[in-house]
Amino acid sequence: LVSSDGDRVQIQVGKATFGAGEPVFAAGPCTVEEPEVLVEVARGAAAAGATLLRGGAFKPTTSPYSFRGHGEVALKALREAADEADMGVVTEVLGTSQVSLVANYADMLQIGARNMQNFELLREAGRQPKPILLKRGLASTIDEWLCSAEYIAAEGNEQVVLCERGIRTFETATRATFDVASIPVLRLRSNLPVIVDPSHSSGDRRLVPHIALAAIAAGCDGLLIEVHPRPEQSLKDGRQTISTEELQKLVAAARRVAEAVNGVPLPR
Amino acid sequence: LVSSDGDRVQIQVGKATFGAGEPVFAAGPCTVEEPEVLVEVARGAAAAGATLLRGGAFKPTTSPYSFRGHGEVALKALREAADEADMGVVTEVLGTSQVSLVANYADMLQIGARNMQNFELLREAGRQPKPILLKRGLASTIDEWLCSAEYIAAEGNEQVVLCERGIRTFETATRATFDVASIPVLRLRSNLPVIVDPSHSSGDRRLVPHIALAAIAAGCDGLLIEVHPRPEQSLKDGRQTISTEELQKLVAAARRVAEAVNGVPLPR
Amino acid sequence: LVSSDGDRVQIQVGKATFGAGEPVFAAGPCTVEEPEVLVEVARGAAAAGATLLRGGAFKPTTSPYSFRGHGEVALKALREAADEADMGVVTEVLGTSQVSLVANYADMLQIGARNMQNFELLREAGRQPKPILLKRGLASTIDEWLCSAEYIAAEGNEQVVLCERGIRTFETATRATFDVASIPVLRLRSNLPVIVDPSHSSGDRRLVPHIALAAIAAGCDGLLIEVHPRPEQSLKDGRQTISTEELQKLVAAARRVAEAVNGVPLPR
C-alpha cells in the first residue's frame, strides 16, 4: 500500500493538509503545562501560522523515575487550548492501552521513535480512523520505516505522515544526526507526506531554524516544532524550544524557502 | 534497584541458574516448527548441555507480510518438547496483549531488541512473576538498556537477565556489531546476569562459535543460540543456525573457556 | 587560530570569495577526462554560474587496482580548461609528495575525507600559501575536523574552507549520511567558511539538488558538485553526476534560497 506509485497522498488534519504543497506547521510545548500557558502557546503559535498544536500528555522517558506527563488532564487541556485557537491537536500515544483515550481528544496520533517497531501499537493505530504521525526510529533505515507505515496501512488506515527526527550516530554535537537526505529518498520510495522535527534532532534551539529551513528546501511537507512563550521557563527540554516570536520569523522564512524551491522537481 | 551494589543477582529458570558462575545454554530453532522436529531439537540440545529451549511462537518481522510465527500452537509445542527433554522454555512476547498467554506456557519471557523501549510492555512484564530476558536495542546505549531493566524492576519483578545481541553500525560483514565489551561494562554498572545471542548478531553460522566463545571469555553468564538438527532445512534464518552436533562441541569448548578465565577477577 | 571569535573569515580563490554571503559554486567531473570534454564542462559550468572548476587528477581509491587518475597530465588539462573559461581550479592532493606539483596548477588544494587526519599532509598544506579545501572525515566529529583545520593554520596558512560530505552511519540509502546540522554547528564553533559536497554524500544524482538546496538553506557558503555534459558517459561516478543543464537550474534555485534565508540570523 505504501509505494511510490500513483499520486502523492494528501492527509487532512483539521485545517492542515499534509502533502498539498504548502508546508504545515505543528507547534507547541514539549510537555503540556498549565492550561493558561497552553492557551498562550496555542494563540501565539496560531498567530505565527501553525495550524496544529503539539504537546506531550504521555511522555516516553528513558528512566521510569522521570516525569512522564500529566496524562488525560493534559489531553483535555490540549484540546481546549487548540479549540480556543482553532487548531488541530497532535499528541503521542505510548501504547495500545492509550489509543482510544488519546483518539478521543486528538486529531492525529503520534507514534514516537522508540515505538517505530512496536508492531502491536502499529496495528492498533491502523484499526482506528485518526491520521498517524510516524516518527523514524533512532536506528531505523528508511526501508524499515516504510515497512512500519505499511503495518498501519495494512490494517486499513492509510493516513500516515512520516516524521524524520534524526538517527543515532557517533556525532555528539547534536542529539541525533538529522538525515535531511531521507526527504528526497522518501519521495523516490513512497507517496506519503514527510515532515521533520528539528527540535528533538538537534536538542539546541540555536540550530532549530537552520535545520528546519534545510528540510523545507529539501522538499518536506511540514515542521513539528517545540515552542513556548518563555522557553527558559518551559517544563522540559527548554534548551531546544524556540520562542513564539522566533516561530513567527521561522514560518515566514520557511514560506519564502518553499517558494524558492517551488520550481525544482522532486524525484519520483 | 538495578545497580552494581550488593551481590550479583542469581536467577533460576527451571534447572538453569543465571549468574551462578556456570554458563547457561538456551538453544532451539529460530521459529517453532513441526512438533516432532521440535522434540528432536529439544532432545539434541538437552543432550548437548542446554537446559532451556528457545524458539519463536510470535516473531517480530519488519514487514507486516512476513511469516509471523504459529502463535499459541507453537507455545504448546514448545512446552511439550521442553517437558519431554526436561528443559525450561524461553520465548518472545511481542506486546502487552500476549503477556499472560505466553506466561502460561513459558518459564521466561523474552523482550526483543525492537521492544527494549516499549515502556508499556516493560511495565506489564514487571507486573507478572516470570523472569524476563531483556535484549539490547539496536541503537541503545548500555545505560538506556539498564534503565529499561529498571522499568521492569520498578513494577516488582527484579528477575531480569540482559542479553547482548549486537548494535547497529556501518559494518555490514555481520548483521549487527557484537559489542563484547558490554559484558564487563555491565559488570561495572549492574549486578544482573548477562547472556549473549551470537546467532542474531552475526547472521552467519560460521561466526557463531567464535563470537560465543569470545563472550564466555569476557565473562558472560550464558548463550542463547539457534540450533536445528538440519540447519539448511530450518523454517527461518537457517543461515545463522548451527547443528545439534556443533552445539555439543560449542558447549564443551565454552565450559573449557569458562574454566580458563575462572581466575580472572571481573570488574566491580 | 580556528575559533568563533572575531569576524567570519573570507577566502579568495580566483574570482570566488568564500564566506562573503554569496554562495560559491565549484563544479566539474569526478575524474579529469579528455581535454576537449573538460573544456566543454568548464564552459558549461561557468555559464551556469560556477567560478571554480573541480576534478580529480589524483584519485583516492579503496583498492590499489582501481583507476587512480591521470596525474600531471590531468592537472595541465584542468588548468587550461579553467583558464579558457576564466575559472579557478580546485583539485585533490593525496600526499605530501604531490603538494608542490598540485600547487603549481591549482588555485586551491583539496584534502579528502580519508586524509583528514593525515597530519603530515595537513602540516605540509599549512606551509604553502594556496587556500585549502578540507573535507570532513567519514567518522570525524566536528571538533576533530576543526582540530585538523587548526593543524593547517598552526603552520601559517589560515585560508581553510571546510567541506561537509557526509558521515558513515548504518543507513545505506545514501552513500554517506549528509550531516546538514554541521553547518550551523560550525558557525557556533568557528569562523571559517563551510561548503558542502552533495554528490559524494548521496551517490545519487536524483538527490543532489535537494541536498544542495538544503545546505544552502542551512547557511552554507557554497557547493562542490560533480557535473558533466553527458553524465551517463562520464569516466567515473556517473551515477552521482548531474548535467550542465541541471547545474544551471540548481544555481538559480540556490540563489533564490540564499536570498530567502538572508534575513535569518545564523548562530554565533
Place this chain on the structure above:
Amino acid sequence: LVSSDGDRVQIQVGKATFGAGEPVFAAGPCTVEEPEVLVEVARGAAAAGATLLRGGAFKPTTSPYSFRGHGEVALKALREAADEADMGVVTEVLGTSQVSLVANYADMLQIGARNMQNFELLREAGRQPKPILLKRGLASTIDEWLCSAEYIAAEGNEQVVLCERGIRTFETATRATFDVASIPVLRLRSNLPVIVDPSHSSGDRRLVPHIALAAIAAGCDGLLIEVHPRPEQSLKDGRQTISTEELQKLVAAARRVAEAVNGVPLPR
C-alpha cells in the same frame, strides 16, 4: 595477494611469530618515557611473556598542540630497552618522511587507524622490507581494511599483520566499539594474522583483560597492550594502561584460553 586462498601467512618479528598458533604479546607504554622507566617496562613485559616492545615515539594527536612524542630520542630508547630485554620493537610511523628513520630502529612498523587510508604511506610501507602492523580505521569496513593491506602487498611487502582496535559507534561507554566478530570474518576473507588492541578500543584498564581474552577466544593471533610498572604515573593514557603484574596474569589466562579453543576449527 591478500586472499583467503592457500595457507595462513606466518610473520616473524624477532622472536615472535604471528599466525603460528601461539598468541604473540606486544606490550609497552602508550608514549615512550624516560629510558630507565622504559627498561623497567621492557623487562617486566618480557618476564610476563611479551616478545615485542611497543611504545609511541611519534604520536598522532587530534590537536596540533598536544604532546606528539619524543621522536628519534624515543626510537633509540625503545631499541635499547628492547635489546636489553631481548625483545623486538613495534612502533608507529605517522608519515612517509618517517618511514626510513623508524625502520632504522624498529622491527615492525605500525600504521595507525587514522592513516589506514593514507595511500601514500601504505605504498611507502610496501616498498621497504620490515613487517607492517596495520590498524583498522575507525570507520572502515573489513573489506576496506583488506584493500589497504593489499596496497602494501601490491608494492612487494606481503608481511602485514592486521590489528583490530574498535570502530566508532554511538556507544560511549567505551572509547570505540571493539568488533570481536572481525576476527573470524577476517579468517574467512584473508590469510593474514590478526591481533587486537584492547587498550585503545576500551580506554579503560578495568575492561582490558576481558576484551583481550574475548579476542583470544575468538581466534586472534596476539595482543597489543599498554603496560606500565605504575600505570597511574604513565605519561599518557594511564587510564587504559595495565600494570606489569596484571600483564603477567593476563598472559597466563590468554594461554589457557588459547588452549581451551584449540580444538574449535576456525572458519575458512
